[in-house]
Amino acid sequence: MPDDMKSPPPPDFGYGRRAPAPGLNETEAAITTRRSVRAFLPDKPVDPALITRILDVAARAPSGTNIQPWHVVAVAGEAKHRVSAAVHAAREAGGEPEMGYNYYPVEWFEPYLGRRRKLGWDMYGLLGIGKGEREKTWAQHGRNFDFFDAPVGLFFHMDNRFEIGSFVDMGLFIENVMIAARAHGLDTCPQAAWVDYTDTVRKATGIPDNHVLVCGLCLGYEDTSEPVNELYSEREPATAFTTFLGFDAD
Numbered sequence: 707m708p709d710d711m712k713s714p715p716p717p718d719f720g721y722g723r724r725a726p727a728p729g730l731n732e733t734e735a736a737i738t739t740r741r742s743v744r745a746f747l748p749d750k751p752v753d754p755a756l757i758t759r760i761l762d763v764a765a766r767a768p769s770g771t772n773i774q775p776w777h778v779v780a781v782a783g784e785a786k787h788r789v790s791a792a793v794h795a796a797r798e799a800g801g802e803p804e805m806g807y808n809y810y811p812v813e814w815f816e817p818y819l820g821r822r823r824k825l826g827w828d829m830y831g832l833l834g835i836g837k838g839e840r841e842k843t844w845a846q847h848g849r850n851f852d853f854f855d856a857p858v859g860l861f862f863h864m865d866n867r868f869e870i871g872s873f874v875d876m877g878l879f880i881e882n883v884m885i886a887a888r889a890h891g892l893d894t895c896p897q898a899a900w901v902d903y904t905d906t907v908r909k910a911t912g913i914p915d916n917h918v919l920v921c922g923l924c925l926g927y928e929d930t931s932e933p934v935n936e937l938y939s940e941r942e943p944a945t946a947f948t949t950f951l952g953f954d955a956d
């Protein structure tokens with residue numbers, strides 16, 4: 707490839723964490739400043755008109771033959787409290803998992819297991835929770851079901867007659883939601899944790915029984931004073947996960 711066709715080296719996306727790295731355009735800034743925020747300002751509300759706008763923008767996501775499989779339930783106030791309380795009660799009661807689908811592999815393998823462990827160690831380290839501190843770990847996991855204090859929660863669901871392809875469509879839509887939210891200074895955390903309580907979420911929100919709960923999402927403004935929000939997850943560089951074929955001039 708001629709030198710003038712080569713891309714400049716990528717910027718260091720780790721720079722600044724909350725601020726975009728220098729040299730990024732607006733789209734790149736919105737994408738690279740998205741992080742999973744796990745402590746929100748509970749009293750800073752999100753205007754419902756803004757939520758609608760974000761969802762309208764996100765719905766420009768492509769989907770196979772334009773089927774647009776996505777459905778969303780947005781909860782705030784009393785409705786959010788109701789679903790949180792129902793899931794906390796189900797969680798405390800124990801019992802069979804209410805899983806709609808396997809989000810994770812049944813058996814873990816490398817290098818993915820190592821990445822997963824690192825994320826966990828880094829996060830619990832910031833929270834001051836040590837290995838084997840089961841009660842604290844359980845309580846922190848339970849914070850998922852308060853939407854980490856975000857004022858708004860979203861649930862993404864789709865008809866269970868769809869196949870794996872529609873999970874791809876859902877992922878594209880959900881990422882769009884997170885990026886569109888960033889463009890308005892909002893933060894998010896996608897949450898598969900709710901999937902373990904699919905039936906309870908369905909009952910509390912009116913999601914039909916024949917719909918798969920794909921995931922939840924926190925939406926709100928970051929509490930920058932909380933150490934957990936210092937978490938910055940690493941990424942492999944593109945050259946490590948991409949095979950370039952047919953680009954060499956010689």
Ligand SMILES: Cc1cc2nc3c(=O)[nH]c(=O)nc-3n(C[C@H](O)[C@H](O)[C@H](O)COP(=O)(O)O)c2cc1C
Nearest residue numbers: 740741742744825850895896897898899900921939
């Ligand atoms: C579909 C999906 C489900 C997730 N579920 C959870 C969850 O239940 N709880 C949580 O704290 N983080 C959850 N995460 C966040 C991941 O841990 C996070 O995206 C990953 O560590 C990379 O960090 P980043 O989002 O800050 O870049 C989920 C992410 C995705 C994409």
